[in-house]
Amino acid sequence: QVQLVESGGGFIQAGESLTLRCVFSGGAFSDYGMGWFRQAPGKKREFVASISRSGAGTLYTDSVKGRFTISRDSAKNIWVLQMNSLKPEDTAVYYCAARDGGGYYWTEMRNYDYWGQGTRVTVSS
Numbered sequence: 001q002v003q004l005v006e007s008g009g010g011f012i013q014a015g016e017s018l019t020l021r022c023v024f025s026g027g028a029f030s031d032y033g034m035g036w037f038r039q040a041p042g043k044k045r046e047f048v049a050s051i052s053r054s055g056a057g058t059l060y061t062d063s064v065k066g067r068f069t070i071s072r073d074s075a076k077n078i079w080v081l082q083m084n085s086l087k088p089e090d091t092a093v094y095y096c097a098a099r100d101g102g103g104y105y106w107t108e109m110r111n112y113d114y115w116g117q118g119t120r121v122t123v124s125s
Helices: none
Strands: 003-007 010-013 018-025 032-039 046-051 058-060 068-073 078-083 092-100 119-124
Touching: 003 092, 018 032, 018 092, 018 119, 032 068, 032 078, 046 068, 046 078, 058 068, 078 092
Parallel strands: 010 119
Antiparallel strands: 003 018, 018 078, 032 046, 032 092, 046 058, 068 078, 092 119
């Protein structure tokens, strides 16, 4: 059974950085692409970034381009979301999701097979 566990959330000031991690277990890491989503209070869950199972392909929503970087570490079976220059509007619960298959252009929740429990990020102005 595939399981995803996020960590790294916290309370920080605008302009600072955070690194989110998603630990994968219960399957073959190399078979899965991955996405990060977030859900702000009172809003729908939205796509943030995705990465292909090879790591060669990445995709970002416009609001985080140039500030966030998604990556994968095959040796540790983790995916990482490096978030720099954080803004109050980045405040949300961040979720990682895994997709069994190729590609990285999957931006809809229904494209993903497994989800983590979420980690909260609060950015204060």
